[in-house]
Amino acid sequence: MIDRRQIEGAVAAVAGPRATVRVEGDRVGVVVDATGLDPQARDALEASVRAAASVPGAEVRVVMTAERATRRLIAVASGKGGVGKSTVAANLAIALSRMGRRTGLVDADIYGPSQPRLMSAEGERPTARDGKLDPVPTPYGVPMLSMGQLVEPGRAIAWRGPMTAGALGQLVDADWGATDTLVVDLPPGTGDVQLTMIQKHRPAGAVIVSTPQDLALIDATRAIDLFAKAGVPVIGLVENMSGYACPHCGEVSDPFGRGGAEAEAQRLGLPFLGRVPLLIAIRTASDAGRPPASDPADPVFAPIAEHVAAWLADH
Template identity: 70%
Template sequence: MTDKAAIEALLAPIAAGRASVRVDGSRASIILDVTGLPPAAQDALEADIRAASLPGIDEVRIARTAQRIERKLIAVASGKGGVGKSTVSANLAIALARAGRRVGLVDADIYGPSQPKLMGIEGKRPEAHDSKLVPLATAYGVPLLSMGGLVEPGQAIAWRGPMAAGALGQLVDANWGAAETLVLDLPPGTGDVQLTMIQKHRPAGAVIVSTPQDLALIDATRAIDLFTKAGIPIIGVIENMAGYACPHCGEVSDPFGQGGAQAAAGVLGVPFLGRIALDIAIRTASDAGTPPAAGNGPEGAAFIEIGRQVDEWLRANGG
């Protein structure tokens, strides 16, 4: 008769401590811990175990189990469109990954998804496993799910609120594997998607993106008010498109104003996370699907610093 210890020893090089074995005569029952493994890796691991030669065993039964990962959701929001929220979301996710976090990126901008282009995976479509979407891998260690990967390129998403809210649920409740932090790129404004996210998915905190101009700040203030009334902590405010250095003469100008977001953060009593310049290098890298935070150039430094602050905030708040 083959004993439990012998089977576990034979499986150790394959399962790397993930297999718990019970032997009953010539039958082995194996509990396989697949926590953090993507579906393809789970299937491959089970196949390797079934293919192993186990002396004295005629029947192998395998049950998969996984520990529930308590994920922290970080909402990246803005009161209005056109302030660079999606660019900030992509680079924040990469900066957090570079800080050592296991991060996923949710393109929750249901009506205007742009993350597939920003993250360099346009045209790829996610698959489903056990009725859950499987995020797409990117070159930056940040898996991604977006409505942009579920509809044809250029197709308008003309949905009413409940349909958009349902789509958000499928993106957030997907098979995120080992990801411990999800960055949510929200649509602009304070509508159905934001309310559903707050009520059903309860983010740990919110990052607000604004340009320095007065109109953007008015709307950013509304976004802050929405999260504050819902009891969602404001991690901080980011001032985007803050200053433009002429590539020819080096003169710095402020086409959208200067310091407005920092001043507004001070008045509202919320942290200010920093400024991101209006830099053509950021625009060209983003259009090419190579977010600046993934590189070591000066245009990525502000994103890395903001990511460091958000990482510290998460650690200070149980994450």
């Protein structure tokens, strides 16, 4: 006869209150709460529980369960390319993580993925489990997935709309574990990926990135209009490439203008989240896979992340 108390004690020793034991005849069933565990830790716990519950003559079944995480998506978007959207997305994800949010990063820029370089994850390939991708870890505590990790480096991605929608679904619906916030780096513009994102994955809010110049702001306004028509709140605007300080003489110039995004935010009644200066240090650190937000003393992206975190807390 199977001793239930013996099995309960053995299982509790390895799983604590996560496990519930049920014995019926020669069958032992163990239900384990795996909420918050990454795939490796979940597999290790399942193996330990199975070993603890195994006694002579018993048929053991272990069921791993997990509460579905309440995950909120933050879309980082721009009306046009070349405004530093991906740099803002990477640093926003890292800064939010440093503030205590369990943050992941999705590089949804299907045709021009750059997050593997920015996040020092080039050459890393995600694995799959039960039909879902496992995000790739990064040195900054932010798991990520990117099309750049699924295709050969330098290979052109010549896909039509339905294929990009399928790729986006694989990235967003991956096994993100306990991640509560996903920062999604969207491609520039208002095309198929943006529409699929809004219709199927519904961001909690959007951060719009623009340079101060009028042409960029015109396109940024179109992106804002897309989210507004879809009922997705715009968290605010970020002004990138805002002011250049000469490294030799220290004189500050404004090759792209200054204050345009802030003025546009005010005109549209939207929050202004902050400025990112045009600094060589930001460019070189990004190219080297060392996002500035990973520095505890970062004065640029941390305040932007604080605005976003405050918005998330209020909505």
